[in-house]
Amino acid sequence: MKLVTVAALAGLLATGAAHAAGTGCGGFAWSLDAERALLAAPEAGDTTAPPTFRRLAMTPLAQAALPMPPERAPREPGSALAGATRVSVPEAGLYRVTLPAEGWIDVIQGGAYRRPEAFTGAKDCPGLRKSVRVRLDAGEAVIQVTGTTPVPGLAFTREP
Template sequence: MKKVVISLFAILASTGFAAAADAGCDAFKWPVTREQALFPAAPAAQSGATLTVGQAVDFSLEAVDTVSFEVPPERAPAAGTFGATANVTVPPDGELQLSLSDEAWNDVVQDGKTVKSSAFSGVKTCPGIRKSVRFKLAGGAAIVQFSGAKKADLRVAVLTPE
């Protein structure tokens, strides 16, 4: 009887894991197919780069304690993590969607103030995309800040929401 119970449990457990893996990128609240298309060919970028809406970059991050943030990150980064800043011109409609390949905190700063995100979706089962965050902003200049990354590289797609 013990073998039957253990075997049944193993079958049920593996079915649950398979279903979770199948959900993968579809588990995001919105499609991430544009990011999946952009990330493989994303050009290299350094902290201080200018981002273009509709494109992705592959950031080479710096030790977070060496990054000059416009305002302190809203979530204090842990020691030994990585970060970067970038400039972006927000389209007139004022909406941006930032999608990141790995875990990192991101802030958008406009007029010297951090702007709260309007929507967030994060999935740990989507290969190559960890989270996507939306912001409602004023058209014009903004600064994007990344901090708390555990690895020294981070792909970032800058899009308008679909």
């Protein structure tokens, strides 16, 4: 009887620890320390090559001059905001785009959407909301963000 109670208690503790790890800033699938630093000190970046902070001028979606329509249509198009920025990709590889606030990320290269290979997010981490990993070729790419929350900028980094 005691063995069952100890096993049940151990299971509850393990479940609680796993749940706690998935909340707050500990809930991301990969470390975002470099991105957090870029987003916290944007004046240190704002170049086109990674690692960099890129500013976004968010305007109403209907007035935004996006190179392509958002791949995922906003739930509330009338209240949607959008912004885009160009980045330089020095060599082919896996890159990250990280947002400090809620938003949909489209990465466009060669006139086509580049689908993320992975994404991670947390709703209760101050200064970090979402990050995607996307494989890019050397050259130029466009990152566009849509959503109902203003996003002042994004971090663009190379996967370590």
